[in-house]
Amino acid sequence: MLVFVGIIMLVTATVSTNNEKIKNYFGYKVYEAFPKTARHMEVLRLMIIRPEYDFWSSAKFKKPVFVMVAPQSQREFMTYMEGYHIPHRLIIKDVSQSIDGGSGINYCKENVNNKEDKIIFDHYPRWNEVNKYMDLLARSYPELVSIEEVGRTHENRTLRMLRISTARHGRRHRKAILIDGGIHAREWVAPAMVLYVVNQIVEHRSSNGEMLEGVDWFALPVVNPDGYEFTHSYVGLGRQTRALSNFMLDNIPFIKMYLTFHSFGQSFLYPWGHTKELPDDWEELDELARKAAEAIIKTGGPKFEVGSSSNVLSFGAGGADDFAKGRANIKYAYTVEMPGGGPNGFDLPATSLCLQLHSLYQGLRVMVKALREE
Ligand SMILES: [Zn+2]
Structure with missing residues (x-):
């Protein structure tokens, strides 16, 4: 042969x-x-x-x-x-x-093969690595990145929120975006997505400058670290979600967009999950998500569905985005269900990870651009 x-x-x-x-x-x-x-x-x-x-x-x-x-x-x-x-x-x-003429390929090849980035997207990071990365960024980019403790878990792990801002110390831009992952512990791709966004806007700021223009970012990569490390144990989420909710309420005038990453599915879901009714401004939420879905297709990424949680999934779906919109007044609140794969369906094989994160990120870019221009 x-x-x-x-x-x-x-x-x-x-x-x-x-x-x-x-x-x-x-x-x-x-x-x-x-x-x-x-x-x-x-x-x-x-x-x-x-x-x-x-x-x-x-x-x-x-x-x-x-x-x-x-x-x-x-x-x-x-x-x-x-x-x-x-x-x-x-x-x-x-x-x-690809919308980017193959820059995702270039980026992922470089990221996976060289050691310049402080995080490599060829595997799902453990809780320890997530924390190390956060610390490293705060130390390396003190003018841009800070860490805020927003609560503690049942097992006494610290919930740490990254704040990324070009505003001078102690001040805030008018618009902020909150992203989180890992509310459901088994969905490993979600924290990876949060870190990917952080990696792009901090470590690759020169090619992502517009993402930080007049916009602050809050990123909570792992909402449920107790469960993330011990995926199979039962973990109550009360304290973690309360910390997240309080953070939203404390920042009511600032946060204009909230994205909570989950898997698996391929959809941008907006409120409400608790009723088939739609928010008054649902058409704006729908339009913004459709722009993102279109951009993802153009990168060669998968097709994302767009709709309200209760209509796309089922009655009673949704959660954090309902709270964000209903109680914390965050206009653009979405649950983003990321593509599944792998032996259990919940996660992609780690090798496809970087490319998938990259294509979803192209969708987010479009959303942030629209938000900034609003
Ligand atoms: Zn989930």
């Missing part, structure tokens, strides 16, 4: 020599390959040296690896995968169709 690989490589050798630095990604696809046997590894090692196959990391036995495939090599790529029965799946149909 390896002779067969050799022949294909000779035939395509001329293509490779003409292959200059990639300038745009028209027709490029991204696949995930999963080498399960020694033979699979051999084949991938032969492919990895070829410029038409852009491996994001070295191939490891029984570990998924991303490969970006140039248009002229797609048939050959499939011949390898199918000929050697290497498990694989298509992740991105056409990289150039």
